[in-house]
Amino acid sequence: MSEDSKFHHGEVKDSVPPIVQMKNIEKHFGNIIALAGVSFDIRPGECHCLLGDNGAGKSTFIKTMSGVHQPTHGEILFEGKPMSFATPRDSMEAGIATVFQDLAMIPLMSVARNFFMGREPTKGRGLTKRFDVEQANEITMTEMRKMGINLRGPDQAVGTLSGGERQTVAIARAVYFGAKVLILDEPTSALGVRQTSNVLATIDKVRSQGVGVVFISHNVRHALAVGDRFTVLNRGKTLGTAKRGEISPEELQDLMAGGQELAQLEGSLEGTV
Amino acid sequence: MSEDSKFHHGEVKDSVPPIVQMKNIEKHFGNIIALAGVSFDIRPGECHCLLGDNGAGKSTFIKTMSGVHQPTHGEILFEGKPMSFATPRDSMEAGIATVFQDLAMIPLMSVARNFFMGREPTKGRGLTKRFDVEQANEITMTEMRKMGINLRGPDQAVGTLSGGERQTVAIARAVYFGAKVLILDEPTSALGVRQTSNVLATIDKVRSQGVGVVFISHNVRHALAVGDRFTVLNRGKTLGTAKRGEISPEELQDLMAGGQELAQLEGSLEGTV
Amino acid sequence: MSDSAPNFEADERIKAEPLISRLMKRPELGAIAGVLLVTIFFLITADSAMFTASGIINFMTPAAQLGILAIGAALLMIGGEFDLSIGSMVAFSGLFFGVCVMVWGLPLIVAIPLTFVFSACVGAINGFIVIRSGLPSFIVTLAFLFILRGLSLVGLKWASGGSTQLRGVRDATENDWLAPFFSGDAFPGFFAWLAEAGLIETFQNGTPKVPGMPVEILWFIAIALVATYVLLRTPIGNWIFAAGGDANAATNSGVPVRKVKVTLFMVTACCAALVAIITVIDAGSTDARRGFQKEFEAIIAAVIGGCLLTGGYGSAIGAFFGSIIFGMVVIGLTYTGFDQDWFQVFLGGMLLIAVLFNNAIRKRVTGER
Amino acid sequence: MSDSAPNFEADERIKAEPLISRLMKRPELGAIAGVLLVTIFFLITADSAMFTASGIINFMTPAAQLGILAIGAALLMIGGEFDLSIGSMVAFSGLFFGVCVMVWGLPLIVAIPLTFVFSACVGAINGFIVIRSGLPSFIVTLAFLFILRGLSLVGLKWASGGSTQLRGVRDATENDWLAPFFSGDAFPGFFAWLAEAGLIETFQNGTPKVPGMPVEILWFIAIALVATYVLLRTPIGNWIFAAGGDANAATNSGVPVRKVKVTLFMVTACCAALVAIITVIDAGSTDARRGFQKEFEAIIAAVIGGCLLTGGYGSAIGAFFGSIIFGMVVIGLTYTGFDQDWFQVFLGGMLLIAVLFNNAIRKRVTGER
């Protein structure tokens, strides 16, 4: 894994106050303990990778950050002030945009309507204030094209899109609306090579604009390509946070696998899956 | 990309008759042309990778193979005989098991019930013949553990599993029931590093038992690690089939991106995303 | 092996599609096929009086009364919920309105807004219980089906001094300037002129068979247009589809799902109140069985018009045509020579055929499997 | 930083869970809280006669008739479909059964199986239309609600020579050896012994107030047990849950969804036929209004018992308790001193409270948000 990436990497300035700070978060579902005390923060202009085995609690954790779940214990500070987001809408209004792992799309609705769901552009005023469908269509097509997807049209139902097309809608939407923090839960999992590189490039771009990015991935190479800091979860607990350069790809991969042995693949996959 | 993998690679014997042969398949949805004439075959003991950009038609194609869609035009031969699967159940009974991209799981049902959905083990006979819940639970837990997932219990609802846990259920199920052909539509997209290497190792294992594997992936490295042949789709058409060794990773990646340029990532991702 | 640069305007992955199939894909227009089929059926079997001006108005009146409810029900169904209490709500808000006018002697300008506010509150209660408890709206509004029906009975007995009928509303409102907006016939002059000109039929004694356009038909059309506009051209419309399509995904995308749903319950209740006001002034009375089973018919009309019971899909225009189909079938039998004993067989058969026909035409035209 | 080897038996990611919360998580048992609540309410407010042996049998009889339908409806709802025609089906298969016995003079051993086969065929027609057309079962079975109701009327007039009632079934079946399985009271000897022993109340002349256990209650219990067994312990049960949970995913996983659904429609129709046979022999007659609105009540009972209208979730035992709640509430008010005009308010209120209570208890016990 080469360190001399073409990417600019955000300087993790310890002095800059974090936008969101999560302290000792626990989350229980009935008798199931999904998070057993996780701390995490995200600063402006950095890409903080959240890594870990399947079922480690990454998605649960970021859902707590974006107001989907309320933590069972623990504290959330937003720009230094204690904050509890009752709904995802609250967190959005505070400037957090999220791509959820399940994408949060409505299959029966068109791409453009999904794109602007909850934040529809309007034209006219007073009683004639209405959903500006033309603008919505146009922006959707443009943003999708930027990510490398040429849709047949903005009115195709999301349910009939391919897996990668659908994921791209969710990412393009979050990027378009992400103001202060952008949370991406395995955004590249269904993407083609071209779309993946677009997304990584996009992460780099928004980071350089001062947005804090939380990036969840199982791909060590993707994480290392854009990450400034790496926090690894395992079985609902954090295994610690490392800065870029402080940790080798192999160490990282080892942590992500929860310390357990991998099947014999190292040879063919050159060290990292 | 090293060629000296630890994997055994199936010899693609042109002499061995294919299990499934798809000739010039077209599939239209209303006015949308998803497949515009694709030919493909799968032989016993090989892993045939189906690659291509998002929306290229890969999922649509394998759904045609497994009886979910009926082709608009084209012919399917199964073990040499023309065959049209009216339902997925027909294709299963012929020995084809599929992991669909959307996984085909019922969120409200337990892991074990999902695992055996449609093929429940029974005990007793006559009127007392019943669903052998204990056996189902046990097999589920064992098979999941083999794939690297330690479930809390077999009766957790699939809807509350993490993304990777859920995907693993679908893979373990298909592997358990796959008799002649195993179709995997982006099986590793949500998996952790440990689970991914398990799945790749599993592909290798079933191939060596003579099962034909159709493997869809956007990860060039995963494809090259286990693939014997590579067919690339682009915009509903096939760009041709290459054998292992006949094509370089860079060429393959170029084909998968539909020949279009990638964002500037090559440096940091060492040639392949 | 590389591909030509994609060109969005002429994508090779799309076949040309005739206008008609583009239209038939819209849920709004699916129900038109059914309307045509039913019309043709009655043109053949029914007395020609059915399709004269008076005949059309005659079946459009119940269609309009049902349709106002059906559009409310359709909005709510698209938003992912049911309201089984709208039938009882017609009786209950009818009672409330009757009490305003007859017991408290309020003028319409006070009584009507008060009735709407009152009904909206009841709708909001429905909505709050559904939202707060997370119970299916089916069971919650079903409870209100019984509760409101029962309260109507108790209230009527109280208001009328022991009867289940409250009478005299027509006389009490006759001279109110607001009454013409909620009862009777609009444009009587125009219709009288039409009759004189011989453009519409008259009775032997020369009075026009149709004195005017019943106001409920105008309300019906207006509400269908407004609802369609809201659904398709406003942010709230988008929220309604999203809330019904997948409440979870919608919430996670920032749609205020709870507010949307509660508002829809209030709108539905107001539709019921409007029907109550119109029919109470028109009939001059209200009784404990008003609106009986209308919730059911409203849902039928919405479903005929293409709404999915599972939410997230449907249209107000579909409910509009669905109501017309239902109204035509119910009234149409009167104009045919069929034996009343066969009425239900006929009603069920026509509904089934109309829906199957809609469906078959849509599939054929759009090329769906 | 490495993790201890996972140990399934004692997973640190699971909290200890008390037995009660494990039980309350089961949809089967959720409705018990409601039954308890309603029982306590009536123990306080109702005349003590309600909970004597005869009082219990008195409310259990309608609960059982409803419950047989509700269990069928619950299975179908879990499988993702509705059948709105079951009420009409009670009338229609009642007519068919009446005709078998009265017009064709068949013995019960022929008439009863024939009635079941006939009803199952009608159910299968419902199912086939739903499956083939892809239309919502709501609208298809709604059409059959009307059609079957109408055909019952026409058929009855034909069979009885002009009346809407077909009589004399009791006399015709009185001596049939099969009749005791479908009508009257079981275990009369046992009840007589109980009465002698002073364990149940007797009339002044010493005969027990309850001559036996009405057979429908036994059928009700038996069907609830069988349905529960099928749902939880057979492959078909798994298919039903899968078909209702997500028909697409189930089909793609190899579940024969179409067969499952058609079978469920047939089962539901047979439940209606059973209720028809029992009530026709018991009442000795059948008429065109039998089963009126029972489809509705059956769905209510299933939903009270925890079935989701969207399919894929629910239980037969839940429907069992749901029917008992409904039966108790409907009959119970008569035992209380409340003004009977408030009946519907009371019915709706009790249903709502029972369901809210179920829900609240379940959430509290299982720690769900």
Next chain:
Amino acid sequence: QDISVVVHGQANDAFWSVVKAGVDQAAADTGANVSYNSPETFDMVLMSQLIDAAVNEEPDGLIISFPDPDALGPSVERAISAGIPVITINAGGAQAAELGAAMHVGQDEYDAGVAAGEELAAMGGTNAICVNQEVGNISLDQRCAGFEEGFGGTVTVLPTTNDPAEIESKVAAALASDESIDTVMALGASTAGEPSVAAVKASGRDVNVATFDLSAGFLQSVVDGDAAFALDQQQYLQGYLAVSVMALQAKFGLMPGGDVASGPNLITADKAGQVIELSAQGIR
């Protein structure tokens, strides 16, 4: 001649099917062309629309039941102003006459209730329940009200649905919770009357049961001594006479000078036997 009949009761209601049988017989006898319609539930708004539909066809005569003068009044006025003669049956004679209806065939519901109440009071009743299987139908309310007046003692209205099994249980429950009930007045024979008899029998108590209208099953109970009497309004006459008169009116302009009281007609054990067969055929 074309004659339209629009009534408020459903074709599958045992009572109204007898009216319809009378209508059909008169149509056959007079050769008139008769159409018969009714709304699917007791729905006054829809009924007024059905009357409008009938009037649109400009029949030679209109026959209606008239349970809600306010709601149906305008439609009747429209018919009369269009020159269509109107006869009312079953309900609402007096009010329709004010609007210009020519004649009424039926029983006054309130008076019938009074008659039944007096009869049952004479049998020694002091505490009664009035079983109403169609709450909100004004005619049935009037019967209970009249019954209360004539009976003199305590009268409790027992509202039910029209499911016989439920009615049986509810009557049983009412009897069990009040030992002093000695009279049950049912408002419909087969839906409410027959299950009431069954409940009374099961209670083993000595309770007088009577019903409005007839059904063969109930009449059998009267014969067997399990029920006191049925109050017949001979609705066959309502259908038959109205159509016959209307046909004559259309042909010759004939119209009787007064109303016909088709009931109430008390059917007790001595007469019940003869009526059973006719009732089973849908004529009484």
